[in-house]
Amino acid sequence: MSGVRVLVGTKKGAFVLTSDGKRQGWEVNGPHFGGWELYHIKGSPADPNRLYASQSTGWFGQLIQRSNDGGKTWEPVGNKFVYEGEAGTHKWYDGTSRPFEFKRVWHLEPSLDDPDTVYAGIEDAAIFRTTDGGQNWQELPGLRQHQTAADWAPGAGGMCLHTIIQDPKNPKRLFSAISAAGAFRSDDAGETWQPINRGLHSEGIPDPDAPVGHCVHRIALHPSRPDVLYMQKHWDVMRTDDAGGSWREISGNLPTDFGFPIDVHAHEPETVYVVPIKSDSEHYPPDGKLRVYRSRSGGDEWEPLTRGLPQQDVYLNVLRDAMSVDSLDPCGIYFGTSGGQVYASADAGDSWTPIVRDLPAVLSVEVQTLP
Amino acid sequence: MIRVVLPTHLRRLAQVGGEVQLEVQGQATQQSVLDALEASYPMLRGTIRDQVSHQRRAFIRFFACEQDLSLDSPDAPLPDAVATGAEPLLVVGAMAGG
Numbered sequence: 001m002s003g004v005r006v007l008v009g010t011k012k013g014a015f016v017l018t019s020d021g022k023r024q025g026w027e028v029n030g031p032h033f034g035g036w037e038l039y040h041i042k043g044s045p046a047d048p049n050r051l052y053a054s055q056s057t058g059w060f061g062q063l064i065q066r067s068n069d070g071g072k073t074w075e076p077v078g079n080k081f082v083y084e085g086e087a088g089t090h091k092w093y094d095g096t097s098r099p100f101e102f103k104r105v106w107h108l109e110p111s112l113d114d115p116d117t118v119y120a121g122i123e124d125a126a127i128f129r130t131t132d133g134g135q136n137w138q139e140l141p142g143l144r145q146h147q148t149a150a151d152w153a154p155g156a157g158g159m160c161l162h163t164i165i166q167d168p169k170n171p172k173r174l175f176s177a178i179s180a181a182g183a184f185r186s187d188d189a190g191e192t193w194q195p196i197n198r199g200l201h202s203e204g205i206p207d208p209d210a211p212v213g214h215c216v217h218r219i220a221l222h223p224s225r226p227d228v229l230y231m232q233k234h235w236d237v238m239r240t241d242d243a244g245g246s247w248r249e250i251s252g253n254l255p256t257d258f259g260f261p262i263d264v265h266a267h268e269p270e271t272v273y274v275v276p277i278k279s280d281s282e283h284y285p286p287d288g289k290l291r292v293y294r295s296r297s298g299g300d301e302w303e304p305l306t307r308g309l310p311q312q313d314v315y316l317n318v319l320r321d322a323m324s325v326d327s328l329d330p331c332g333i334y335f336g337t338s339g340g341q342v343y344a345s346a347d348a349g350d351s352w353t354p355i356v357r358d359l360p361a362v363l364s365v366e367v368q369t370l371p
Numbered sequence: 372m373i374r375v376v377l378p379t380h381l382r383r384l385a386q387v388g389g390e391v392q393l394e395v396q397g398q399a400t401q402q403s404v405l406d407a408l409e410a411s412y413p414m415l416r417g418t419i420r421d422q423v424s425h426q427r428r429a430f431i432r433f434f435a436c437e438q439d440l441s442l443d444s445p446d447a448p449l450p451d452a453v454a455t456g457a458e459p460l461l462v463v464g465a466m467a468g469g
Contacts, residue, residue: 035380059430059464060380060418076384076414080422 004326005070005368006334007051008342009038012360014053016071019355023332023346026355032074033065040107040321040364043070047115048368052134054105054120062104064120066134077134081105081122084141090124091153100124100144107321109164112171119190121161125152125178127190140190143176148195148212155179155215155234156280162320163216167243168223175229175244180215183231185244196244200233217260218320222269230272230299232262232320237274239299250299255286261323265348266331270298273325273333273349275318283338284315292335294349308352309343316341321364328369336362373404373449374459381419381462385412390459399454401433402445419462434461 006017013031032038036055044050051067053074062081065074081102089097103123111117116133126144128137143149143161152159160179167173174186175196182197195212205213215234222228231238231247236257238247251257256276265271272295278286285291290309293302316339326332333345340359343352375391382388393407402425409416420427425445427433432441436450436458452458 057380059378059428060384061428062417063384063414079417082423 002328003370004328004332005043005048005370006324006342006344006355007041007043007053007071007364007366007368008336008356008359008362009041009053009321009364010336010340010360010362011037014038014041014055014071015356015359017342017355021328023326023328023344028356029071032071036060036063038363039104040366042108042110042366043368044110044115044118045112046110048370050110050115050133052108052110052118054108056104062102064105064108064134064137078130078136081120081128081137082139083126083144084139085145088144089150090159091151093154097150100126103158106160106162107164109166112166112168119164119166119174121164121176123158123160124154125159125161125181127161127164127174127176129190140186142186142191143184143193146184146193146195148181151212152178152181153213163219165219165221165229167226169226173226173243175219175221177216177219177231179217180213180234182212182214183216183219183229183244196240197247198245199240199247200238201236201249202234204234218262220263220272222264225269228269228298230262230264232259232274234258234280237262237299250295252295252300252302254293254302255291259318260320261318261335263323263325263333265333266325266327267329268296268331271296271348272299273323274302275323275335277317283317288312288314290314290316290337292333292345292349292352305345305349305352307350308345319363321366322362324365324367326367326369332367334365334367336365338362372456373399373407373453374456375404375408376459376461377415378462378464380464381415384414384418387412392456399449400446401440401443401449404449404460405445430465432463432465434463435459 002021008015013034015030039054041053049070053065055063087100092098107121109119120128163177165175172189184193200214217232227243239250289311291304316337323335336342338361342355373393
């Protein structure tokens with residue numbers, strides 16, 4: 001019988017949650033790496049037992065852990081991330097220039113077809129790749145060396161490259177997103193990159209329609225239709241139908257269009273999920289109600305999903321990498337909160353139950369659908 | 372024989388229980404001790420000092436013989452008591468945050 005494995009990164013360790021295909025009873029395993037921040041954990045699509053985890057603290061820096069047995073055991077692999085050539089500078093919050101400096105790995109994106117190949121999105125923003133299972137990491141420097149990079153500036157959480165998406169139909173095409181530079185696309189396997197921010201409008205920058213400088217929070221696509229991307233921006237939920245050539249706003253009737261995660265139903269490319277957050281200074285849901293919003297029309301028209309979610313006195317956040325979907329039928333949706341809950345829906349969002357309620361603050365949630 | 376005491380998280384990472392004992396070639400300095408430590412326990416690379424610049428991480432301190440050696444030159448000789456193994460070199464995670 002098929003099952004699911006939910007990989008949860010928190011501020012104080014990693015947890016592995018497993019269930020069968022019914023997704024009703026859960027086994028909780030962890031903490032792994034207790035006391036460390038786990039920004040992201042993700043499994044290889046080519047080998048579900050191969051997992052990669054980004055482990056860090058302010059004291060001891062960055063580690064990368066690899067598991068070959070689905071998270072039962074782990075081994076540290078390479079953690080040397082050195083910019084290729086001249087590091088260059090970017091803008092700091094005060095407008096001065098500051099050298100690019102490695103701080104941490106935000107996101108690990110295993111290759112679609114090779115368990116030993118993984119992309120890493122780091123702060124200060126750059127993309128790295130390993131082809132030997134994490135032992136050695138090399139930068140794909142074309143992104144950080146883009147002519148606009150000297151003008152990139154950090155978002156409130158740091159200048160992080162937090163989203164990496166591989167086009168399942170075109171192995172040479174990659175998408176990435178940086179807070180607060182914007183979205184980028186490569187059509188040559190990461191060698192060169194172009195900003196894809198036309199149509200984004202951000203009031204917080206001098207030119208609201210500038211080609212770079214937008215605080216993109218997350219991008220998601222459905223594998224059957226990789227030219228259609230959905231974006232949760234700092235403010236605004238956006239959509240492109242031409243792989244980033246132009247974006248249009250699809251916030252529609254959302255109670256607020258600020259938020260962090262966005263994801264797409266595994267079997268319905270026009271069904272999209274977001275978690276509206278009140279504002280950029282009030283990082284909690286509006287009206288004290290935890291509501292996931294679902295659009296079944298590719299945006300513009302949204303419905304609140306509340307059954308099983310607390311509807312009073314909720315003042316927590318859901319971070320950009322803390323939502324994921326499984327590929328069972330019906331599709332399962334999962335998200336984790338800054339309050340330590342991981343909620344699951346086994347019916348595409350119609351109803352929710354907490355898998356766990358009292359973990360450390362959740363940084364990331366990824367789901368694997370197991371055979 | 373040089374004795375090194377690691378903070379809890381690094382002991383777990385290196386899978387060592389108590390003190391680490393190291394043979395150090397030549398003069399015992401912060402640099403030579405860390406070189407020997409990282410050679411024996413490669414998973415510690417980058418956790419105490421930067422892998423390229425070898426600069427001590429900001430929240431790591433080196434104590435020995437009731438002295439703070441953190442700001443000493445990495446090439447300065449360690450106290451005789453550390454070099455002879457009478458006293459351990461303490462690698463300490465600075466107290467900060469929760």
